[in-house]
Amino acid sequence: MSDPGILDEIKDIHLAMALISAGARMQVLESETSLSRRKLLRLYKEINGCSPAKGMLPFSPDWFMSWEQNIHSSLFYNIYLYLQKTEKKRPVETLLKAYHLYGEQCPCEPGEKPVLEFTRAWTLLRFIDCNMLEQVSCSVCGGNFISTSRYTNALFTCSLCHPPSRASKKSTINGEVMY
Numbered sequence: 001m002s003d004p005g006i007l008d009e010i011k012d013i014h015l016a017m018a019l020i021s022a023g024a025r026m027q028v029l030e031s032e033t034s035l036s037r038r039k040l041l042r043l044y045k046e047i048n049g050c051s052p053a054k055g056m057l058p059f060s061p062d063w064f065m066s067w068e069q070n071i072h073s074s075l076f077y078n079i080y081l082y083l084q085k086t087e088k089k090r091p092v093e094t095l096l097k098a099y100h101l102y103g104e105q106c107p108c109e110p111g112e113k114p115v116l117e118f119t120r121a122w123t124l125l126r127f128i129d130c131n132m133l134e135q136v137s138c139s140v141c142g143g144n145f146i147s148t149s150r151y152t153n154a155l156f157t158c159s160l161c162h163p164p165s166r167a168s169k170k171s172t173i174n175g176e177v178m179y
Contacts, residue, residue: 013043018096020044023118026052032092058123061132064146067159072116073124074145076102077135095122
């Protein structure tokens with residue numbers, strides 16, 4: 001009979017590999033797996049061919065409120081909620097799948113980074129769990145968007161229904177404004 005500790009470590013290694021491939025930073029890996037920092041660093045270097053980025057994770061809910069970031073964050077979170085209801089998986093597995101689906105809907109040009117990087121998506125879920133951010137419905141289209149508590153009792157209009165004037169300065173593909 002196999003030692004369950006070894007099987008758990010193998011599962012954590014596979015999870016860490018998936019997280020690293022999605023773009024997770026070391027703090028995310030340490031939080032979501034039980035692997036040692038030394039093993040995670042070694043695995044990260046083997047997969048990416050370089051050391052992980054140093055420094056603190058982004059810690060401001062305000063980032064999610066800018067018009068473009070809000071649209072992308074809201075899209076990701078709606079995908080996450082749908083998967084959470086329809087599939088009975090661990091939250092980190094749902095996060096990975098939701099982020100993959102988000103990436104399919106919002107592909108990047110080669111060499112560009114996505115608007116919502118994986119670590120930001122993970123941080124978004126933490127902010128929602130801590131009630132720093134929440135979902136609110138747009139009073140115009142009825143869509144659900146990420147918001148701070150200041151919009152809870154007020155009429156909220158999303159950036160799709162009322163885009164800021166600078167939105168027209170974004171790049172266009174085939175003549176269409178891409179958010």
